Amino acid sequence: MTRSVVVGLGRSGLGAARLLRFRGSEVIVLERSDSEEYRRKSAELQTQGIDVRLGQALEITSFEPWLGEIDQVVISPGIAWTHPTLEALRERGVPLKGEMALAWETLGDHPWIGITGTNGKTTVTHLLHHVLSHAGLEAPMAGNMGFSAAELALGCLEGSSPKPDWVVMEMSSYQIEAATDVAPRIGIWTTLTPDHLERHGSIDAYRAIKRGLLERSELAILNGDDPDISRTRCSWGQNRVNWVSTSHLGEHSASTRLSISSDGWVCEGERRLFAAEALAMPGEHNRQNMLLVTAAALEAGLAADTINSALRCFDGVPHRLESLGMVQGIPVFNDSKATNYDAAAVGLQSVPDPVVLLAGGQTKRGDAQPWLQLLNERSSAVVLFGAGAEELRGLIETTAFPGEVTTHKDLNEAVPHALELARQQKAASLLLSPACASFDQYPDFEARGDHFRELIEARRSN
Known part of the structure; x- marks a missing residue:
């Protein structure tokens, strides 16, 4: 033994x-x-x-x-x-290995779709799982979200879960570096911006870990709209690569599998597949996510009409720009998944402004300037909470932000104040988009988002 x-x-x-x-x-x-x-x-x-x-x-x-x-x-x-x-x-x-490596040892004879990226991977994972399942395929999702890779593997091994047609696996850099044998049938790379540098030391090391997964994949599907990933176009050699781009200019690029035409159609070369508005989620980043998912679904054998139908009935991802309805006439959004400045900037761009923003938690290294610029352009007030509140306040004060900035111990204190500010200012949105990790007060971003949802529900019922 x-x-x-x-x-x-x-x-x-x-x-x-x-x-x-x-x-x-x-x-x-x-x-x-x-x-x-x-x-x-x-x-x-x-x-x-x-x-x-x-x-x-x-x-x-x-x-x-x-x-x-x-x-x-x-x-x-x-x-x-x-x-x-x-x-x-x-x-x-x-011998040392990560939990993801154990799952690969158990499920490696089934085709995997490995999804990685700084931002967007959770949305792509959920959306691809939905599209494949809608088509009648067994496509369980696991990994860097609610269901661990080993739990999925155990369920398949003991028979409590059906044998998968496809394994849809969200993979963080932490999981990839400890599971270098994982070689998916399809690999998807969503975005690359500086993150987890306190762990990996440099953007080059972080990028190399992500790229390693894609190089081991039989097919790599890459986001051609991401500046960092796009710069690697000429370096993939003999790798089988599909690029996607939301730009209609991609229609004329031999290396681009999917693009969006100037009149709003998802196109495979000259072939028009379906209208880009099939996915109702807002934001240019979600158009990119849709193209990445569509490319993978086509590779898995799905027809364009089936993909279109599935996209039109997707309800969205918990904790990523999740609508929590209205409180006091103000739309409320849960974006707890935004654990860095880049993800939080996307959140600010995607909801109606002016925005009362809730942010805070365990701060990370990264370039805060685009986020700070959007604060000045789209936010009327910022309500900070948690361990990083004072650090974020200091950053915001360097920009001469004209709105009110307050700090609070936790969400219990911050949410009532944010709602009152939103009411007073007639804000168009109240947004939790923390720009920080959750580990100062919560085990993960899901727990933080669940707590926020509970606080909002309680205010709605009062």
């Missing part, structure tokens, strides 16, 4: 531990926390024959009882691939 050590008892770690145990491995889980929540998780896993050790820091001493007897260590995406303890394990010859 093999012996596997799983580091971390979050969603990915839970899935990895259960999958490994089902595959017949002896499994030990190390988790640094010893909270009540993790004790409950531990007790459940213990009943499944999985050994859990709580209160274990990621140090080499935590592994010493089994050093020399470990067949593999599986790490969660939140742990840096270059962590000193992981380097020490490598020096001792211990």
